[in-house]
Amino acid sequence: MSLIECRKLSRIYNRGAEEIRPLDQLDLRIDAGGFVALMGPSGSGKTTLLNLLAGIDRPTSGELEIGGLSLGDLSRKELADWRSEQVGYVFQLYNLVPVLTAYENVELPLLLHPISSGERHRRVSAALDVVGIADRHSHYPRQLSGGQEQRVAIARAIVTEPTLLLADEPTGDLDRESATAVMELLSRLNKEQGRTVVMVTHDAKTAQYADVLLHLEKGRLIEQEEMAS
Amino acid sequence: MAGLTSRNLAMFQGGVNMRLLPLSYATRNLGRTPSRMVLTIGGSMLVVLLVLAAGGFVTGMRKALVASGNENNTILLGVGSEESLERSEISMQAAGILAASLDGILNRAGVEGISPEIHLAMPVSLDESTDALGEGELMLVRGITHNAWIVHDEATLLTGRVGEAGRDEAVLGKLAARSLGFEPAENAIDRSIWIDGREIRVVGILTADSGVIEGEIWYPLTDLQVLSQRDAVSCVIVTRDGATPPQIAAFASRRLDLELAAIEEVDYFASLSAFYAPIRTMVLLTALLVGIGAIIGGLNSNYATFVSRIREMGTLQTLGYSRFAITISLLQESILASAVGALLACFIAIFILDGTAIRFSMGVFGLHIDTGVLAGGLLAGFLLGIAGALLPAWRCLTRPIPEALKTTI
Numbered sequence A: 001m002s003l004i005e006c007r008k009l010s011r012i013y014n015r016g017a018e019e020i021r022p023l024d025q026l027d028l029r030i031d032a033g034g035f036v037a038l039m040g041p042s043g044s045g046k047t048t049l050l051n052l053l054a055g056i057d058r059p060t061s062g063e064l065e066i067g068g069l070s071l072g073d074l075s076r077k078e079l080a081d082w083r084s085e086q087v088g089y090v091f092q093l094y095n096l097v098p099v100l101t102a103y104e105n106v107e108l109p110l111l112l113h114p115i116s117s118g119e120r121h122r123r124v125s126a127a128l129d130v131v132g133i134a135d136r137h138s139h140y141p142r143q144l145s146g147g148q149e150q151r152v153a154i155a156r157a158i159v160t161e162p163t164l165l166l167a168d169e170p171t172g173d174l175d176r177e178s179a180t181a182v183m184e185l186l187s188r189l190n191k192e193q194g195r196t197v198v199m200v201t202h203d204a205k206t207a208q209y210a211d212v213l214l215h216l217e218k219g220r221l222i223e224q225e226e227m228a229s
Numbered sequence B: 001m002a003g004l005t006s007r008n009l010a011m012f013q014g015g016v017n018m019r020l021l022p023l024s025y026a027t028r029n030l031g032r033t034p035s036r037m038v039l040t041i042g043g044s045m046l047v048v049l050l051v052l053a054a055g056g057f058v059t060g061m062r063k064a065l066v067a068s069g070n071e072n073n074t075i076l077l078g079v080g081s082e083e084s085l086e087r088s089e090i091s092m093q094a095a096g097i098l099a100a101s102l103d104g105i106l107n108r109a110g111v112e113g114i115s116p117e118i119h120l121a122m123p124v125s126l127d128e129s130t131d132a133l134g135e136g137e138l139m140l141v142r143g144i145t146h147n148a149w150i151v152h153d154e155a156t157l158l159t160g161r162v163g164e165a166g167r168d169e170a171v172l173g174k175l176a177a178r179s180l181g182f183e184p185a186e187n188a189i190d191r192s193i194w195i196d197g198r199e200i201r202v203v204g205i206l207t208a209d210s211g212v213i214e215g216e217i218w219y220p221l222t223d224l225q226v227l228s229q230r231d232a233v234s235c236v237i238v239t240r241d242g243a244t245p246p247q248i249a250a251f252a253s254r255r256l257d258l259e260l261a262a263i264e265e266v267d268y269f270a271s272l273s274a275f276y277a278p279i280r281t282m283v284l285l286t287a288l289l290v291g292i293g294a295i296i297g298g299l300n301s302n303y304a305t306f307v308s309r310i311r312e313m314g315t316l317q318t319l320g321y322s323r324f325a326i327t328i329s330l331l332q333e334s335i336l337a338s339a340v341g342a343l344l345a346c347f348i349a350i351f352i353l354d355g356t357a358i359r360f361s362m363g364v365f366g367l368h369i370d371t372g373v374l375a376g377g378l379l380a381g382f383l384l385g386i387a388g389a390l391l392p393a394w395r396c397l398t399r400p401i402p403e404a405l406k407t408t409i
């Protein structure tokens, strides 16, 4: 069963007379519970696609359906609510809020949800446990290593129990060891918690964790590869 | 995913996104760059202090002039000098003739509410040598009889006693004492002041409900006549008790020989107040212009601060926070800083500015920091916080999220 369906999805920027097409009539289906790696040369439209899937950007034309919901029909506020419920986004540079502790960073998305503070505490602690940062609750981002920061960021992305976990080069800024830890974490979240993961990566080794490889070039899908796992 | 549809439903019913960021996010952001925080707080403190000073000036002046007009008093002064008591000269006999010709004048324990007075601006010094050089401070010296205390019933002795004629004794208004450097005013008791080569002892301090009298020196009329070598008085002030203003005006026009004009004390001070209105307007305008300048400065510094957080704003929006929620947080941060500055300014205003003697051509009056002025200052601080942050916040938040996420400082 597919969670995501893109039909003739295009994102076009007009810069004066010039027309830039980071995504060009893309057709794509991603199954629920899948782990997809998006690959392709720089400028091929990977981040653009991820941003559309996250509902932080809007397609110029085409259809984007996620979980049966057509994102193009949602207002800005509805889209924000939808993100808060359905999407966890992991950034290459973590993007933790520097004035908040690890615990508070993870708590931040949950503050948008109507749950009791006890339930919130339970879920934040659980998320930090899952990513293995339980002993760093009161540390600020500047007091954490890059790998630890990324794991806090992943905890923040999963604490709302989103359907869709998106990651843009999540290991791009990490050393091999931290990268492996982060990838194993994402893989576990996919296998054990059933989260659908769509991840952008440049690195073939990182892509090994996925079960589907998508190759983009110039805004088009040029190859789709099922991985044997 | 099975749960998706029901969760979507809950989402659209809940309207979860009206939720705001925690206040601690705003307070910690404020403390993110301590130097900026100190500058912001200090800046808003100075601006609010200026607003308070301007408000205190205007209120103090207006209050002094309003408090000085007694609605039962009529001033008789020289025809042609209706604008200024200090320029008026009338015969000393006017008081006696008036008492004999008119009924309905206040009489308290045998003392009539008819007060012949001289109003003179004279240089006043605290030591002989300054006086000899003629470098004293110009202050209003009012030559009075005991009747003055009846006519100006707002004038009361704070301490000491009234001066006796022929003994070089004077009573100082509270503000006059303070503007001469006595703090508190009571310290002036038994000290000497010099006026025109004459040493005069301070025997009393008076208050007058913040009226102009508080900035004056009350000296016995006959002594002042000797000192200033004049027989004529400046005016006669009458407290009516039954008599009407037209009756007194009729008396003034009937006695052509005395060359009198009658003017209600309230009207006299009202026109004085109107005369100084442009100055009050200018003071307020200056404060307004400085305030606007401060808002523009605030816009700049807030913009610089917020721009450096654009990526963070993109992240918060990705998490599901609305632009509205983020704007509120930025406003909280800005208002917090300006409110702290405004409160500091209010403390300074209450403990230092309030009552400060301002010497002015109309006399001395005190800066008056009342609740209205304080409310105005706090409001100015609040507006400073909002106006300085709203536009920069909006400019930073309207960037598309993907673009915001790409921003590197």
Ligand SMILES: Nc1ncnc2c1ncn2[C@@H]1O[C@H](COP(=O)(O)OP(=O)(O)OP(=O)(O)O)[C@@H](O)[C@H]1O
Pocket: A013, A015, A020, A021, A022, A040, A041, A042, A043, A044, A045, A046, A047, A048, A049, B403
């Ligand atoms: N706001 C924009 N205005 C104009 N062009 C844009 C904008 N954002 C992206 N692009 C263009 O879209 C194309 C795809 O960009 P995108 O960020 O999706 O690439 P990418 O595959 O993620 O590359 P990388 O691997 O370098 O991150 C690029 O050519 C880029 O210049």
Ligand SMILES: [Mg+2]
Pocket: A046, A047, A048, A168
């Ligand atoms: Mg990219």
